[in-house]
Amino acid sequence: MSVVHTAGPPATSDARTLHGAGALDMPEPDHRLDRVSQHPIFQTLVQERNRYAWVLTGLMLFVYFGFIGLIAFDKALLATKVGGTASLGFYMGMFVIVFAFILTGIYVARANTRFDRLSADLARSLAK
Secondary structure, three states: OOOOOOOOOOOOHHHHHHHOHHHHOOOOOOHHHHHHHOOHHHHHHHHHHHHHHHHHHHHHHHHHHHHHHHHHHOHHHHOOEOOOOOEHHHHHHHHHHHHHHHHHHHHHHHHHHHHHHHHHHHHHHHHO
16 A cells, blocks of 8 residues: 655655755754853843842732732721722722832833843844
């Protein structure tokens, strides 16, 4: 029983590289990636960015889960009326949302200054 292929790319004269002696030849690894990933400026950039992101993430998780904890364990506190008809829970919920925007702004400010400067230094260093 023979197999007939009816679909697929047309056969070319270089089909031997796919099925012949050169089938197991792998292309040379891209040394540019190694050059970038092992560069001290790149490593500094990655370490600083990761550390900064984890600190901001920790702050956001603390505020968010603190609010959720108050909802779960101290409903009476959150039900306290503040400023007329609004409750403390309303203002605390709004604080969580505003806090997320503030942290985003803080990260963007750092990214536009320190992280962009490191990226530019890395690009200049690699262009040499």
